[in-house]
Amino acid sequence: MKIQESGENYLETILLLEMRNGTVRAVDIANELGYSKPSVTRAMGVLKKAGLVDQELYGTIQLTEAGRKRANEIYDRHVLIKEFLMTVLSLDARTAETDACRIEHIVSQTTIDRIRALLQEKR
Template sequence: MHESGEDYLETIYILKKRNGSVRSVDVANELNFSRPSVSRAVGILKEDGYLTVGEDGELVLTKLGTEKAKNVYDRHTSLTKFLMLTAGVDEQTAETDACRIEHIISASTFAGIKKYIKENSK
């Protein structure tokens, strides 16, 4: 999956947690993307089995989509914590950098980071 697909899934996951339901317009507003761009991405994610679209336009992550979104969200939040803890950067900088790193980090490096956070967080 491409980085943009992961970003869409993560955004849908976060909006679902925050608002209870998600529509394409919510994703467009959150990401500051055009509605046609979101519509195209939703179509691809739907074709690939990551989400369904209800009759009312609600975006619903499938089991596969939820697992992928949770994984990306975990990487994002863990990397943000790690960067703040080790590099001493502010939360906004850590968030921005984590968003870039989360798509390319290896599983073994990420496991090491999670272990470090667990052992060094208070």
């Protein structure tokens, strides 16, 4: 099942909240993203149906193995793009963060591979 940009944002947010807090609840996601709790609940239903998250009734949200793999891929792309924007284009951290968050969803794997290679040359 193809996940849209918003679904990818949810997966990445769950991963980051889990790293920060240990557990994740719908209200944590809502607060982090500035969304309503009903919107988060609907999104969790879609992600659960796709096999990417598990959620106890009104309980914690966990990434499935497939969800964790996808969330890590998204997060890695984000970090790589942000580093590229800061290192190669000399953007400030705030601008690089904002732009990386949008670019990570649309850039091809070929571009990611070339960015990775270029950054390795610069290191």
